[in-house]
Amino acid sequence: MKKFNYLIPVFSLLAISCGKSNNDSDKNKSEYTVNNKYEFKDTPSKGFNDRISALVFHYTALDQDKSLETLIKGNVSAHWLIPESGNTVYKLVSEDKRSYHAGISSWKRRSDLNDTSVGIEIVNLGYTCINNPKSDQCPKNEKKWYKYTDDQISMILNLAKDIQNRYKIDPLCVVGHSDIAVGRKVDPGPYFPWQQLANAGVGAWVTEDEIQQQLKLIQNSISDDITTFTLQTRLYEFGYDIRNSNYTDKFIDNELTKKIFPEFSDTDSKIKNWKSIPFDNLVLLNKLNTYSSKNTTDAINIKDIFDINLTMSAIDAFAMHFLPEEFLSNEVADNKKLLATIQALLIKYPNRAKSGCGY
Ligand SMILES: [Zn+2]
Secondary structure, rough: OOHHHHHHHHHHHHHHHHHHHOOOHHHHOOOOOOOOOOOOOOOOOOOOOOOOOEEEEEEOOOOOHHHHHHHHHHOOOOOOOOOOOOOOEEEOEEEEEOOOOOOOOOOEEEEEEHHEEEEEEEEEOOOEEEEOOOOOOHHHEEEOOOOOOHHHHHHHHHHHHHHHHHHHOHHHHEEEEEHHOOOOOOOOOOOOOOHHHHHHHOOOOOOOHHHHHHHHHHHHHOOOOHHHHHHHHOOOOOOOOOOOHHHHHHHHHOHHHHHHHHHHEEEOOOOOOOOOOOOOOHHHHHHHHHHHHHHHHHHHHHHHHHHHHHHHHHHHHHHHHHHHHHOOOOOOHHHHHHHHHHHHHHHHHHOOOOOOOOO
């Protein structure tokens, strides 16, 4: 019987490759034939974890019929779809398969969340632009967001709780599409019930009191304004990918980089291997921060590591998720309050992994 278990995936692989054109790579795959030559011995190892380590929420921005049609027939999908009302949750893709919901994405310095997450789509129209409903470029303060229905919130709570418990997902890895695709996506929007979810034990949330406690500490220890760079550093550490896509080139050519990281330079002063610079390390980011605060002329170059437009989008994404009232009233918190909120979250939910969501 054990052999039989192993045959299933191999046969299904063959079935898939038979259906495709027989180019070279398909031919190679079909050379893996199963016969009675080998036996398989179950030898369990302790070295493994779940492939699923994140939960991502979306809204469809379409009505129910169009949502279903798009998610079933198109090249976008999700594992689950929550309709507008009722108590029927649609299972679109098995959780052990990759569904195409995240697209280009990154969270906690790991990319392509389709590989490691469960995606839940919710039927919700997103927003309309008050003064120009057909505009693609709607100013923030003209967006009228749609609320979620009570039925939906109840279905979201039940489904999310079940998924988080089954995969033991880190609370800070229960995220919105807007968190993992900064500057590209704004779903599930500011009305998503993050607080209710956290009250039910799913995902992360900090109260105004918890934020104020951290704010006091920050105000006591830092007298000046928080620099944008400090905030960027913390947003990046928290999970948002706000790097400037050109930053590596600039970094390699940057004289300043050579001064700060002589250990990564070789004799002709070129950076040996920029990939070996530990960008993920908060200590390193602090080192940059300290340097930039003392050397204001050079600091301008260092700040190029982060993209200012992406930063603004990340602040919106963060506010939509953790400070939705401020977001909705167009009073997104100042740098100190944002920093205090991040700090409160990290204290309440200490990072389990240095990067990514898995252990
Ligand atoms: Zn989405």
